[in-house]
Amino acid sequence: MQGVPIAFSQIIPRVLKAYYYLDGKKYGKRHELRERTIYDYEIELITYSAGGMYIDKVYYPVAKGDIIFRKPGQTTKAVLPYTCYAVILDIMDNTGKDSATYDFNRPQAYQQFYTCPALDRIPPVIKATAFEQYSVLFDAILKEYINPGPESETLLKGYCLELLCRISREAIRPVGGLGDGSAYRTVLRHVAEYVEQNISKKILLKDLAAVAGMSPNYFHRVFTKTMGMTPNAFIISKKMNKARELLATTCDTIADISLKCGFDNVAYFSYVFRRYSGITPSAFRVAYTYPVEQE
Structure with a gap:
């Protein structure tokens, strides 16, 4: 039609x-x-x-x-x-x-x-x-x-x-859009779930490869070809999504949010956040929250 x-x-x-x-x-x-x-x-x-x-x-x-x-x-x-x-x-x-x-x-x-x-x-x-x-x-x-x-x-x-x-x-969404024809659909869904559940930790390539039951090099090739991004880019994107959510919906300090997103160095967290979001964490919070006036 x-x-x-x-x-x-x-x-x-x-x-x-x-x-x-x-x-x-x-x-x-x-x-x-x-x-x-x-x-x-x-x-x-x-x-x-x-x-x-x-x-x-x-x-x-x-x-x-x-x-x-x-x-x-x-x-x-x-x-x-x-x-x-x-x-x-x-x-x-x-x-x-x-x-x-x-x-x-x-x-x-x-x-x-x-x-x-x-x-x-x-x-x-x-x-x-x-x-x-x-x-x-x-x-x-x-x-x-x-x-x-x-x-x-x-x-x-x-x-x-x-x-x-x-x-x-x-x-x-990289995993949600995988068609039934993908041989790695179930495996990559488990990997994505692992990332979501361990967002506060430092996630390494070898960790994801272990979840997938593959060698790190082979997993990297499969993941990148199927998802259209590297495993590290996927991890960072998930961490940045979580950071934006916490900045906009909680009163947690930027240092605390950094830890909750798996960064033990707040300066590096701020660098990565600005690189992916275009603004600093502080500027993002100001832009997406409404200040409460103190009496």
Whole structure:
């Protein structure tokens, strides 16, 4: 389908259908449903799986925590068993389709296919880095859809915009964006988790290589080729993210934040921070916090 360019700020999503697919757990392995056509934007969060799905004839094995993103004009065929939350969207609220009678199995007009960087970068299958947060968000959409109250339409638009933003961000995270075809997907996810859990420590290449079960030299090559950055650059980026968070949300001294981010020399921490953020830690704190006046 020919895509129509839009800005993400133009998106005003309306929920055409939201549901929880539980019956898929009843089937034996490799039970295939019939192929169907996608007419609108469909998003699923896999909550259990021993199966997968075909999207445009390409097979994707799926696991708990995977997010599925299907677009108008595609085809899909489920390979059970799996269970999932599902949300179907009218991205620009302009299809005129009635959510009360909506049936994705019924032949109907295609929703326009839209293009913008935030939507274009989302792959058909992407791993959620925070499954519980996504589960809460999908659950909120489902509950608001089936039990509407005052301002439900506005709430649902907000929830769905948040969902689209989160998924789009996942696609540009080095680990979250790894496709199912990557042989190192699981290994590198463990490495990323190790970095997050040990952010206050000095993390060496040999430490990450040990987590991955590889020699340091081989791990460095694999990591750099797959992630698009060196292991050290990845570590520093995570430490700087943590430093910015602490500077903006706590009253900790810069020396304390330096230690919490794994730097035992505050001067070197400040040098690295300025190199990556463009300003000093003190200037960042001033720019991103609101001073409380003393009585």
